[in-house]
Amino acid sequence: xxxxxxxxxxxxxxxxxxxxxxxxxxxxxxxxxxxxxxxxxxxxxxxxxxxxxxxxxxxxxxxxxxxxxxxxxxxxxxxxxxxxxxxxxxxxxxxxxxxxxxxxxxxxxxxxxxxxxxxxxxxxxxxxxxxxxxxxxxxxxxxxxxxxxxxxxxxxxxxxxxxxxxxxxxxxxxxxxxxxxxxxxxxxxxxxxxxxxxxxxxxxxxxxxxxxxxxxxxxxxxxxxxxxxxxxxxxxxxxxxxxxxxxxxxxx
Amino acid sequence: xxxxxxxxxxxxxxxxxxxxxxxxxxxxxxxxxxxxxxxxxxxxxxxxxxxxxxxxxxxxxxxxxxxxxxxxxxxxxxxxxxxxxxxxxxxxxxxxxxxxxxxxxxxxxxxxxxxxxxxxxxxxxxxxxxxxxxxxxxxxxxxxxxxxxxxxxxxxxxxxxxxxxxxxxxxxxxxxxxxxxxxxxxxxxxxxxxxxxxxxxxxxxxxxxxxxxxxxxxxxxxxxxxxxxxxxxxxxxxxxxxxxxxxxxxxxxxxxxxxxxxxxxxxxxxxxxxxxxxxxxxxxxxxxxxxxxxxxxxxxxxxxxxxxxxxxxxxxxxxxxxxxxxxxxxxxxxxxxxxxxxxxxxxxxxxxxxxxxxxxxxxxxxxxxxxxxxxxxxxxxxxxxxxxxxxxxxxxxxxxxxxxxxxxxxxxxxxxxxxxxxxxxxxxxxxxxxxxxxxxxxxxxxxxxxxxxxxxxxxxxxxxxxxxxxxxxxxxxxxxxxxxxxxxxxxxxxxxxxxxxxxxxxxxxxxxxxxxxxxxxxxxxxxxxxxxxxxxxxxxxxxxxxxxxxxxxxxxxxxxxxxxxxxxxxxxxxxxxxxxxxxxxxxxxxxxxxxxxxxxxxxxxxxxxxxxxxxxxxxxxxxxxxxxxxxxxxxxxxx
Ligand SMILES: Nc1ncnc2c1ncn2[C@@H]1O[C@H](COP(=O)(O)OP(=O)(O)OP(=O)(O)O)[C@@H](O)[C@H]1O
Ligand SMILES: [Mg+2]
Numbered sequence: 089x090x091x092x093x094x095x096x097x098x099x100x101x102x103x104x105x106x107x108x109x110x111x112x113x114x115x116x117x118x119x120x121x122x123x124x125x126x127x128x129x130x131x132x133x134x135x136x137x138x139x140x141x142x143x144x145x146x147x148x149x150x151x152x153x154x155x156x157x158x159x160x161x162x163x164x165x166x167x168x169x170x171x172x173x174x175x176x177x178x179x180x181x182x183x184x185x186x187x188x189x190x191x192x193x194x195x196x197x198x199x200x201x202x203x204x205x206x207x208x209x210x211x212x213x214x215x216x217x218x219x220x221x222x223x224x225x226x227x228x229x230x231x232x233x234x235x236x237x238x239x240x241x242x243x244x245x246x247x248x249x250x251x252x253x254x255x256x257x258x259x260x261x262x263x264x265x266x267x268x269x270x271x272x273x274x275x276x277x278x279x280x281x282x283x284x285x286x287x288x289x290x291x292x293x294x295x296x297x298x299x300x301x302x303x304x305x306x307x308x309x310x311x312x313x314x315x316x317x318x319x320x321x322x323x324x325x326x327x328x329x330x331x332x333x334x335x336x337x338x339x340x
Numbered sequence: 341x342x343x344x345x346x347x348x349x350x351x352x353x354x355x356x357x358x359x360x361x362x363x364x365x366x367x368x369x370x371x372x373x374x375x376x377x378x379x380x381x382x383x384x385x386x387x388x389x390x391x392x393x394x395x396x397x398x399x400x401x402x403x404x405x406x407x408x409x410x411x412x413x414x415x416x417x418x419x420x421x422x423x424x425x426x427x428x429x430x431x432x433x434x435x436x437x438x439x440x441x442x443x444x445x446x447x448x449x450x451x452x453x454x455x456x457x458x459x460x461x462x463x464x465x466x467x468x469x470x471x472x473x474x475x476x477x478x479x480x481x482x483x484x485x486x487x488x489x490x491x492x493x494x495x496x497x498x499x500x501x502x503x504x505x506x507x508x509x510x511x512x513x514x515x516x517x518x519x520x521x522x523x524x525x526x527x528x529x530x531x532x533x534x535x536x537x538x539x540x541x542x543x544x545x546x547x548x549x550x551x552x553x554x555x556x557x558x559x560x561x562x563x564x565x566x567x568x569x570x571x572x573x574x575x576x577x578x579x580x581x582x583x584x585x586x587x588x589x590x591x592x593x594x595x596x597x598x599x600x601x602x603x604x605x606x607x608x609x610x611x612x613x614x615x616x617x618x619x620x621x622x623x624x625x626x627x628x629x630x631x632x633x634x635x636x637x638x639x640x641x642x643x644x645x646x647x648x649x650x651x652x653x654x655x656x657x658x659x660x661x662x663x664x665x666x667x668x669x670x671x672x673x674x675x676x677x678x679x680x681x682x683x684x685x686x687x688x689x690x691x692x693x694x695x696x697x698x699x700x701x702x703x704x705x706x707x708x709x710x711x712x713x714x715x716x717x718x719x720x721x722x723x724x725x726x727x728x729x730x731x732x733x734x735x736x737x738x739x740x741x742x743x744x745x746x747x748x749x750x751x752x753x754x755x756x757x758x759x760x761x762x763x764x765x766x767x768x769x770x771x772x773x774x775x776x777x778x779x780x781x782x783x784x785x786x787x788x789x790x791x792x793x794x795x796x797x798x799x800x801x802x803x804x805x806x807x808x809x810x811x812x813x814x815x816x817x818x819x820x821x822x823x824x825x826x827x828x829x830x831x832x833x834x835x836x837x838x839x840x841x842x843x844x845x846x847x848x849x850x851x852x853x854x855x856x857x858x859x860x861x862x863x864x865x866x867x868x869x870x871x872x873x874x875x876x877x878x879x880x881x882x883x884x885x886x887x888x889x890x891x892x893x894x895x896x897x898x899x900x901x902x903x904x905x906x907x908x909x910x911x912x913x914x915x916x917x918x919x920x921x922x923x924x925x926x927x928x929x930x931x932x933x934x935x936x937x938x939x940x941x942x943x944x945x946x947x948x949x950x951x952x953x954x955x956x957x958x959x960x961x962x963x964x965x966x967x968x969x970x971x972x973x974x975x976x977x978x979x
Contacts, residue, residue, distance in 0.1 A: 138824045180830040188828070194821045197814065205818050208811070209830030257830065 089114045089292055090135070090184075090261055095144035095172070097127075097134045104130045106316040107144065112261065112294050117287050119295045119303040119324065121337055122313035128296040129189045131313070132263045135294075136186045137176035146171040148182055148260075181209045185259030189266050189296075191250040195239025199230055202238045202249055206256025215258065223252040226282055244275045251282070261292045268299050280306055300337040304328045312337070349443045352391050353450025353516075356384045360455065369486035376486040377508065381515040384451055388444055388519030390924055441520045448516020452509035459484050460505055467498035557600045557613055563593035564620045571627050584903055587632045591639075591899040594621060598888045598931070622794065625787035633786035635902045637858055640793035641851050642898045645875040646882065646890040647797070647804045648847025653876065654885035654933070655813060656840035657820030659735045661872050662742030665722065666715040666845035668749060668867035670852025673711040675762040675862055677702045683755045704768035708853060715849025716842040718745075723841035727834060742872050749864040761863030765856050768792050789858045796854060800847050801887050807843070808885075816840060874898065881922060883929025892930045896922075 090112040097105040104127050112118045120128050133139040135146055147168040171179050185206075194202050203223065207216045224231040227248040233241065238249060247267055254262055267283065268276040276299065284306050287293050297303035304310055304324045312320035312333060320333065327333050360380050363369075369376035462484045481492035488504040570586045597617040604610040625633055645667060652660045676686055678701065690696075702710065722741050726734055749756045756762070767785065783791065807813045815836050818826040827833050856862050874897060882893025922930070 136828050138828055176824070176827040177830050177832045180828055186828050188825060192822055192825045194818050194825070196821060197817055201814055201817075204811075205814055205826070205829050205831075208815065208818075253829070 089149050090294065091145075091147040091149070091168070092131075092135070093145045093147070095131075095134060095141045095146060097130055097139055098142050099130075104316055105134065105141075108313075108316070108318055109144075110311050110318065110321070112292060114292055115287075115290060116309065117283070117293045117295055117307045119297055119300075119307040119310045120313055121297060121300040121303060121310060121333075123336070124298075125315070126313040127316045128313055129265055130316075132186060132188075132265050132294070132296060135171065135179075136184055136263060137171065137174055137179035141172040144172070148184065177209075180257065183257070183260035184263065185254040185257045185261070186263040187250045187254040187265060187267060190269070191243075191246045193238040193241075193246050193249050193253065195237065197238055198235050199238060199241070199249060200234045202253050203230075203256050206253035207258075209257060216256070219256055219258055223255055226255075226285065227252055243270050244272070247271060247275075247279065251279075251286075255286070255291075259291070261294065262286070263294050263296075265296045266298060267295075268297065268302070276302065300333070301328075346446060349446035350450050352388065352443075352447040353454070355391075356387050356447065356451045356512075357454040359387065360384060360451070361458065364458075364483050364487065367483055369484075370482040373486055374489060376483075377489070377511055380455075380487075381511040384448070384512055385515035385519045386921075388447055388516050389522050390921060391447075392440055392444060392520055392523035440524050441517070444516040444518075444520025444523070445513060446516070448513040448519075449509065451516070452512030455487070455512060456505040456508040459487050459508065463488065463495050463500055466492075466495050467500075553603055556603045560593045560597040560600050560617060561620065563589050563596065564623075567593060567624075568627050571629070583629065583631055586628070587635055587899070588903045590624060590628060590632060590636060591895045591903065594624075595892050595895045597621065598892060601888075602931075622791075625791040625794070626782055628787065628790075630784045630786050633784055633790045634858070635899060637786055637790040637793045637854075639894050639898045640790065640797045641855050641858065642875065642878060642894040643797040643891050644793070644800050644847055644851035644854075645871075646879045646894055647800045647887060648844045648851070649875045650879050650885065650887075650890055651804060651807065651816075651847070652840050652844035654879060655808070655816040655820070656837065657816070658837065658840060659731065660738045660841075660844070661735045661869075661876065662722065662738035662740065662745075663844070663848060663875050664867050664869065664871040665742045665745040666718050666848035667852040667855065667871055668745050668864075669718045669845075670711040670715045670849030671856035671862050671867070672749060672756060672762070672852075673714045673849070674704075674707050674853040674856045675765050677707045677710065678704070678766040678857075679762045679764050683757070685755055704766070704853075704857060705770075708850065711853040712846045712849045715845045715852065718849075719841040719843075719845025720838050722845075723838045727837055739869070739872075742869060746864050746867050749867065756864070759864060761861055763861045765860055765862065767857050767860075768854075786858075789854065793854055793858075796850055797891075800850065801891075804847075804887055808887075812836070812839065879929075881919065881929060883932035885933030886929070886931050889929050889931035889933065896930070 092108050092110045094107040094109050095105055096103070096107055108127075108131060110118070110120075120131060122128050130139060134141050148171050149168050169182060171182070171184065174182075194205060197205065203220060207219065210216055229245055230248055230252055233245065238246065241249060247269075251264070251267060254264075264283065267279050271279065280302050283293065283295065287306075295303055295307060304327055307324040309322065310324045310327045311318050312327070320327065320330070322330075328338075360383065363380065363383070369380065372379050462481075466481055466484070481495060485492045485495055487508070488500060490500055490504070494500060567586055567589050570582065570589070597620070601610060601614050601617065604613040624636065628636065645663070648666075649660065649663050652658050652663070676683075690701075695701075701707075722738065726737050729737055750759055752758070767788070815826065815831045818829065819831060819833065819836055823833060826836075855866075859866065878893035878897040879890055880893070881896055882891070883889030926932075
């Protein structure tokens with residue numbers, strides 16, 4: 089559904105992504121792990137159009153948009169949409185939604201307004217209220233705090249809000265950047281539980297995590313990123329068993 | 341902030357002395373005559389009171405804005421608790437009440453000694469026949485004489501009783517003492533927060549709460565009645581100042597009306613109060629005289645400016661210092677359409693279009709959409725090149741744009757008549773009736789302008805309030821908080837920013853057109869940077885993002901100086917002092933918007949990028965002042 093084909097991204101002269109290729113298929117959870125500064129956030133920002141890719145291509149598979157299976161899963165074809173050519177707001181409108189690193193909720197907008205911002209590009213009032221219901225089912229806490237300014241929520245609540253906001257656009261693919269950052273262990277478990285739940289409802293997810301162990305446990309497949317290159321990829325189970333991964337990222 | 345208690349007190353004394361010294365040098369005691377010393381002592385007391393209230397040890401958020409309460413070790417000299425129990429300090433248990441008193445006394449003595457020393461030095465210099473610089477010559481003897489209660493001649497004869505100097509010290513010491521007592525008492529009563537919700541709650545807690553609330557609500561109406569009464573021929577009060585007093589009451593009635601709406605219980609009561617006030621304000625143009633009406637007209641023209649600039653600065657977070665440009669565009673567009681002066685360019689254009697150039701080309705109301713549209717186009721033209729700029733850079737570029745437009749008006753003589761300006765711009769008519777039919781009998785010509793300004797600002801306010809809660813409004817606030825995230829949720833940044841500039845400019849265009857017809861003659865000099873600064877200052881004083889606050893800001897910034905005109909040289913000083921006090925007491929503005937009152941603590945979970953961006957956002961509003969204290973955020977009910 090989402091294909092990155094040797095994508096290069098720069099910050100000025102800094103070469104942050106050195107030709108990343110990866111694929112996310114319909115209905116999967118794919119996780120991207122790597123140490124600090126490896127380029128995980130950069131990858132997500134490049135996909136969502138916040139950062140421009142200087143070379144390479146990013147495709148959103150056309151058929152994925154109509155719900156059916158793509159014509160050539162995992163391989164780009166003519167009818168696919170090139171995301172790397174588009175500004176961020178158009179990428180968002182095509183159904184790529186990001187819960188950014190550090191939550192970045194709108195601190196002065198209320199919880200309700202933050203969620204409304206998630207649905208900014210949508211006009212279907214019925215669909216929006218359905219999704220709102222769904223978000224409240226996932227995060228009942230948010231419903232209790234509807235009119236509270238986002239900035240006054242606790243860290244965990246802010247994370248819930250960030251995920252809720254991303255879901256409100258009814259995305260085709262959800263990009264999650266370190267959803268467990270700074271949360272208490274019990275909340276971390278809860279968040280992963282919820283990610284699994286969202287996925288079970290049919291959402292395709294690209295998950296970036298420091299907590300590689302937990303991420304690989306819920307993911308179908310994984311990629312390991314090291315200083316802008318993908319050094320390893322495969323089934324999540326295999327990665328979990330890989331001694332190299334175990335040493336570098338699982339802290340075993 | 342006070343490093344050590346004694347030092348802090350002495351420093352406060354020094355500041356008070358410097359301020360009073362300035363007042364003395366500009367000749368205020370001379371004006372006040374015999375009452376100079378008590379009045380200056382009162383000013384000092386007011387200063388001490390403000391300082392003490394905000395410097396003092398903390399009782400839940402009363403610290404200096406931005407400073408933490410613990411940052412004032414001066415108050416911790418005696419361990420808290422030790423100082424309580426004795427005398428007035430008992431009013432303020434465990435919180436250093438006696439320290440406050442000691443601090444006030446010390447500051448007062450310091451000021452008094454310095455003032456006494458200064459007047460002694462001057463008196464002996466003059467007494468010994470030393471010649472003082474020409475400038476000071478004129479001011480100082482009279483002033484010093486007033487300060488010590490004798491005539492300059494007596495000073496020259498060295499005929500000043502010595503006890504005058506200790507008397508000065510005594511006066512200021514007492515001032516410090518009173519200020520400290522007031523500060524302690526205020527704190528003990530827990531009145532230190534002035535937020536309306538608190539006040540409302542406080543009124544409810546009084547034994548006669550209904551009465552108190554009623555009094556608060558009735559005040560503007562009483563004032564209105566009083567203004568009417570003052571306007572009746574034959575009634576006189578306040579001697580020659582009557583017109584000014586009436587204007588002052590008009591300003592206060594309008595402003596307190598906004599507070600009255602907040603004091604009323606939400607729902608029906610609020611609606612009734614609002615309706616009555618609207619009726620009251622609408623009668624003002626009919627009862628005020630030409631001068632008062634012209635001031636009020638200007639105030640409401642600036643209300644429109646403030647509301648428009650607020651969309652750009654308050655909603656979208658784009659600091660625009662060239663806002664006067666759109667005001668000028670609106671004014672000149674209307675001038676072209678309605679004044680006899682016609683540039684060759686415009687006549688040629690008209691010939692081409694086959695329109696016979698009669699004057700005025702368009703009436704006020706038919707010209708209105710044209711002026712608004714031209715201003716909106718100006719807004720977009722400014723917006724396009726500055727799309728990528730933020731904060732300080734944006735401010736500088738827009739500043740330049742404002743000046744460019746003014747210089748155009750000044751130098752494009754063929755089009756704009758240059759510095760000679762455009763004369764005889766016509767007044768608004770209505771339903772085909774000529775303007776003259778409004779400027780006779782019931783309504784003076786300025787009254788008619790005021791009425792038009794009122795109605796136009798009401799329309800603008802309505803649009804601004806609706807925008808605040810709209811999808812577009814949310815997009816603006818989101819963009820203000822974080823452009824990247826907003827874009828990633830689907831906000832089209834270019835379009836959203838340009839819309840902010842265009843809508844803001846449209847309002848300024850409306851204001852400019854009305855301003856042109858109010859002035860009748862306009863010149864490029866009317867559109868200097870100071871108009872932008874006034875507009876920005878009034879939204880900051882009133883409370884960024886809040887329409888009611890903006891009306892208050894305009895009343896305070898454009899109305900009050902006219903009232904103070906009566907007091908001449910003191911005008912600017914007094915005005916500046918009022919502004920400073922206001923910004924200390926209510927750093928987020930008189931009536932801040934709910935969004936602005938939210939104090940968002942930068943949580944540690946947020947990455948360094950977020951923190952950096954927070955700073956950047958703040959930098960885009962240098963004068964916004966620190967967000968209000970936490971309890972303001974808590975007390976944010978729809979009162
Ligand atoms: N705005 C920027 N300007 C310059 N360099 C940047 C910028 N943002 C990121 N980088 C650099 O790009 C590299 C990748 O950063 P990125 O934020 O993608 O790392 P990450 O894998 O998300 O790390 P973490 O796990 O710590 O979040 C780092 O070396 C970082 O220093
Ligand atoms: Mg990261």
